Amino acid sequence: MSADKLSSEQASRAREFEALFLTRLLSVGQKNLATSVDLSESAISNWKKEGIIERFCKALAVLDLQMVPQSAIVTNADYLRSLETLAELGLKAEKKRPGPLGWD
Template identity: 45%
Template sequence: MSYGLTCIQIQQMHYQAKRHQPNNHRGYLTMENAIARKLDPPEINPIEIESVLLNRLASVGQKSYAEHMGISESTVSRRKAEGYFCNMAKELAFLGIQAAPPEAVLVSRNYLTAVEILADAGLKAERARPDALGWD
């Protein structure tokens, strides 16, 4: 399904999304018309990071983790009990580093904004069609 947007129009829309400048006289969408989403950087929560770390540790197993790190399995258990992963999570949160499970897909905020603007433009064009697909 094509909406007649050229590569240059897409780049201009992406540029407008980055600059937050309206350009309605050409029919492009502004950030105000885009899909509502909070695009501020998220607050990084050390508890969530610790959860990801401990879930991944459980997933790979303490034994294989210990072998990879060159430590004993009892050291891994002791580290868990002493809050080693909690401290690591706090350090990562302070440094602004997010931990994500392997199935997560990470994209830049600018890319996400551009995709949302294109999706909004597509939905707007679809609704304006005389023979709409019945998405009402």
């Protein structure tokens, strides 16, 4: 990767981050955000006009970080794959189990 180019995966992630940021900004409102971070509403507007949000989201992608909603649960991918494997093994074992016994 050259110093000024993102991989296609990084670029895709950066676009997703930017979309999430702008969606949240729309739901919270520029004025609310500006007041909360002690900036003018026009400063927040300039973030969009000057591409600051886009560059920040690209930086997150290059740094291999994520932007997720507060309600999201983030877990390690290896851990998740392990759980999927255990669930798959459990389902296979359940299918091989004999039918119900007379006293079940």
